Amino acid sequence: MAKHTLSTPQLMFVVATRAMLGAGIGLLAGTRLMNRAKRAGLTLALIGAATTIPAARIALSSKRTLWDRLTS
Numbered sequence: 001m002a003k004h005t006l007s008t009p010q011l012m013f014v015v016a017t018r019a020m021l022g023a024g025i026g027l028l029a030g031t032r033l034m035n036r037a038k039r040a041g042l043t044l045a046l047i048g049a050a051t052t053i054p055a056a057r058i059a060l061s062s063k064r065t066l067w068d069r070l071t072s
Contacts, residue, residue: 010058017055021048 027033027041
C-alpha cells in the first residue's frame with residue numbers, strides 16, 4: 001500500500017466528507033425521526049456523496065512520502 005502525505009486542510013476535507021456522508025445515512029436510517037430530520041439526512045448524504053470525488057482526487061494525487069521517493 002502506497003503512503004501519501006496530506007496537508008492538514010486536505011485531511012480535514014477528506015474527514016469532513018466522510019463524516020457528512022455517515023451522518024446523513026444515519027439520519028436516513030433512523031425510524032423514529034420526523035420528516036425534517038430525514039430531509040436533513042438526505043441533504044447531508046447527498047453533499048457527502050458529491051464531495052467524495054474531489055476528496056478522493058486530493059487523497060490520490062497527493063505526493064508520496066519522502067521515504068517512498070527515496071527507496072523507489
